[in-house]
Amino acid sequence: MNINATLIGQLIAFAVFVGFCMKFVWPPLLEAIEKRQKDIADGLAKSERGQKELELAQEKATEQLKEAKAQAAEIIEQAKKRASQIVDEETQRGHDEREKIIAQGHSEIDAERNRVKEELRKQVAVLAVAGAEKILAREIDAAAQSDIVEKLVAEL
Template sequence: MNLNATLFAQLVVFFVLAWVTMKFVWPPIMKALDERAQKIADGLAAADKAKADLVHAEKKATDELRRARESAADLRVGAEKQTAQLLDEARAEAARIVAAAREAAETEAAAASQRAKEALREHVAQLAVAGAEKILRKEINAQVHADLLAQLKSEL
């Protein structure tokens, strides 16, 4: 055989094989590579989106936490104000009750004092009447009258 014919046959077989490979084998391989490249690109895009979502979620969580702290602080301030107001009202009510009790006690003491004075006046009046009655029953005698008045003085 001739070297040129072998070389020519090998070239023909090589080009036929290259053509068959390019026509039937190469497109599925390229399609698979393109699909894989697309999946990788989609995965990277999803990872970037997830990272951006994470940053956004962290920012949102930080904002919510800040708002919650502010709300809690507002609630605490409101509760403190309400507590102070309730304490002031309770103190005022206690002061009113104490004043009313003091006034009632003073009124009762004044009434008791007045009753005691009235009872004492009544007792003095009874003694005076009794003394006058004793004087009028006895005969009129200056010495006896003076003795009776002295006795009345000692009784009063």
């Protein structure tokens, strides 16, 4: 129970342990703890920033999507309009073409008929003259038949 030399031994041991702890134990442990605390704080800040950025991006994406949809609708509208316009135009053109072709055909037919008529008229005239000659050869009374011939010619 008495105080004795043990005290000195314990004092030395105490000093050595404190010194050891101060040099080799405390600094690395505290450094690790403080670094981790900093890492965690940084990580939290980063995740918060990321969250905010994500929200912003989502908002932006929604806006862009809306815009794109509107644009697409407009384009489709325009395309429809254009298509019906083209159809109308084409129909009109086809119609015109047909009219033109028909008119051309008509005029060609008319020309041909006129030509054929003319030809026919000439041939009939020749034929009529040849017939007249033959009739005349048989019946001298050409004057009596000339009104018939004239009538025929006029009919053609």
